[in-house]
Amino acid sequence: xxxxxxxxxxxxxxxxxxxxxxxxxxxxxxxxxxxxxDSQRMTDALAADGYVGTExxxxxxxxxxxxxxxxxxxxxxxxxxxxxxxxxxxxxxRNGLETIIGVAGxxxxxxxxxxxxxxxxxxxxxGPQTYHKLPEALRRVRGGAKVVETDYAIEDKFEHLPQPxxxxxxxxxxxxxxxxxxxCDKFCTFCVVPYTRGSEVSRxxxxxxxxxxxxxxxxxxxxxxxxxxxxAWHGLGPDGAEWGLGRLLFALAEIPGLARLRYTTSHxxxxxxxxxxxxxxxxxxxxxxxxxVQSGSDRILKAMxxxxxxxxxxxxxxxxxxxxxxxxxxxxxxxxxxxxxESDFEATMELVRKVRYAQAYSFxxxxxxxxxxxxxxxxxxxxxxxERLQRLQTLLFEQQREFLSGLVGSGMDVLIEKPGRKPGQRxxxxxxxxxxxxDETAGEIGDIVSVRIINAGQGxxxxxxx
Ligand code: SAH
Ligand code: SF4
Ligand code: F3S
Numbered sequence: 001x002x003x004x005x006x007x008x009x010x011x012x013x014x015x016x017x018x019x020x021x022x023x024x025x026x027x028x029x030x031x032x033x034x035x036x037x038d039s040q041r042m043t044d045a046l047a048a049d050g051y052v053g054t055e056x057x058x059x060x061x062x063x064x065x066x067x068x069x070x071x072x073x074x075x076x077x078x079x080x081x082x083x084x085x086x087x088x089x090x091x092x093x094r095n096g097l098e099t100i101i102g103v104a105g106x107x108x109x110x111x112x113x114x115x116x117x118x119x120x121x122x123x124x125x126x127g128p129q130t131y132h133k134l135p136e137a138l139r140r141v142r143g144g145a146k147v148v149e150t151d152y153a154i155e156d157k158f159e160h161l162p163q164p165x166x167x168x169x170x171x172x173x174x175x176x177x178x179x180x181x182x183x184c185d186k187f188c189t190f191c192v193v194p195y196t197r198g199s200e201v202s203r204x205x206x207x208x209x210x211x212x213x214x215x216x217x218x219x220x221x222x223x224x225x226x227x228x229x230x231x232a233w234h235g236l237g238p239d240g241a242e243w244g245l246g247r248l249l250f251a252l253a254e255i256p257g258l259a260r261l262r263y264t265t266s267h268x269x270x271x272x273x274x275x276x277x278x279x280x281x282x283x284x285x286x287x288x289x290x291x292x293v294q295s296g297s298d299r300i301l302k303a304m305x306x307x308x309x310x311x312x313x314x315x316x317x318x319x320x321x322x323x324x325x326x327x328x329x330x331x332x333x334x335x336x337x338x339x340x341x342e343s344d345f346e347a348t349m350e351l352v353r354k355v356r357y358a359q360a361y362s363f364x365x366x367x368x369x370x371x372x373x374x375x376x377x378x379x380x381x382x383x384x385x386x387e388r389l390q391r392l393q394t395l396l397f398e399q400q401r402e403f404l405s406g407l408v409g410s411g412m413d414v415l416i417e418k419p420g421r422k423p424g425q426r427x428x429x430x431x432x433x434x435x436x437x438x439d440e441t442a443g444e445i446g447d448i449v450s451v452r453i454i455n456a457g458q459g460x461x462x463x464x465x466x
Contacts, residue, residue, distance in 0.1 A: 031068025181227025
């Protein structure tokens with residue numbers, strides 16, 4: 001579920017609420033939306049500790065990198081950034097200023113102490129399950145210690161992280177992420193997530209509903225529920241019954257002010273009837289589904305330990321489309337998994353042609369230390385991976401263009417999200433996650449307005465008032 005667009009966004013911490021605070025934190029987030037959510041929660045924990053956010057790294061007393069380990073490139077980016085930050089730290093030291101450097105996220109969990117061996121300027125390494133210990137860890141660092149916190153905590157980190165204050169949430173816009181499930185027990189043979197995030201844990205219903213309520217009370221209109229296997233979420237409902245994600249979505253849709261719901265990322269094996277029924281019966285559930293398949297070859301799916309066939313996946317999509325005909329499909333693909341032949345790759349292309357994706361992410365296989373895939377024979381040459389990725393992306397891009405141009409002339413509801421780049425414009429969000437450029441007279445931020453699409457750009461749409 002790593003979204004390339006989301007990588008490298010500087011942390012948007014609240015800036016002006018604690019007039020007397022002098023400490024500043026700069027947070028940089030890599031990887032998936034769960035990291036984006038975690039960065040926010042860490043920022044809240046740090047605000048309670050007297051830190052205010054800054055987007056200027058050179059004035060930060062604390063630099064926190066929230067990292068991703070999913071592919072080699074993602075992990076290597078962290079080390080090159082750390083090299084740059086080492087220079088900043090030395091520069092600030094010459095001016096008598098101290099800088100704490102912290103590494104959080106999945107590289108922290110996967111590499112632990114090793115990070116400090118490779119980059120001596122790092123003071124703190126903290127894994128995703130221990131963020132509630134951040135203020136305490138920072139006190140130890142200020143006392144002169146080098147701190148590594150990567151145990152899987154027994155307690156619930158979310159319960160121990162402070163809730164953001166009203167003004168903090170209010171400054172964050174009308175859409176929000178809410179992590180409901182963490183970790184993964186699926187052990188796909190290419191993937192590090194089960195090792196970096198630990199085993200599957202679902203947050204309790206009451207905690208999720210309370211957080212969603214608080215977001216809605218502060219102007220949030222659209223919530224995306226997050227989890228590595230979000231559709232495996234389950235919990236005991238207030239009615240004493242065991243709820244699945246479908247039932248949870250119905251409950252969240254009742255919250256006043258909340259107009260739109262989404263969830264990501266799902267595993268094909270965990271799409272149950274109740275969740276498919278939610279797509280049919282719940283207008284607040286947006287008609288968009290990210291359902292990674294990785295490959296269209298049964299042989300490769302088996303080697304990946306995905307535990308379903310291409311045909312299972314296609315049949316599942318048929319059922320989902322029968323429930324919600326306007327649903328747009330999104331997916332993830334890996335090319336060049338060990339042993340992938342030309343005909344295996346052709347099977348992936350064939351599956352893509354059958355599904356017709358509105359949007360997708362595709363990656364070259366990257367062997368990750370400690371995963372079974374890395375130990376397999378028959379690794380595919382880099383040049384072959386490049387060539388396959390190119391072919392796949394050309395096809396996916398065509399499908400994306402087709403989906404976009406198919407929307408021209410149609411009407412849709414758009415959630416007005418923020419001011420546009422040009423004066424007089426606003427940017428809204430389509431039911432299928434496209435940015436939609438509208439005139440500012442179309443509505444205020446937070447409004448849901450009916451528009452008519454007059455043109456399609458590269459990934460965005462232009463609309464008139466309907
Ligand atoms: N939990 C999600 C995916 C999490 S990782 C799921 O099961 O679908 C996000 C995406 O990164 C994956 O869907 C996969 O396409 C890609 N990915 C994961 N490990 C990879 C690796 N070793 N090399 C290349 N891509 C990888
Ligand atoms: Fe990784 Fe597979 Fe788990 Fe997704 S389901 S996080 S790809 S191991
Ligand atoms: Fe990356 Fe960790 Fe997310 S490895 S994709 S940041 S769960």
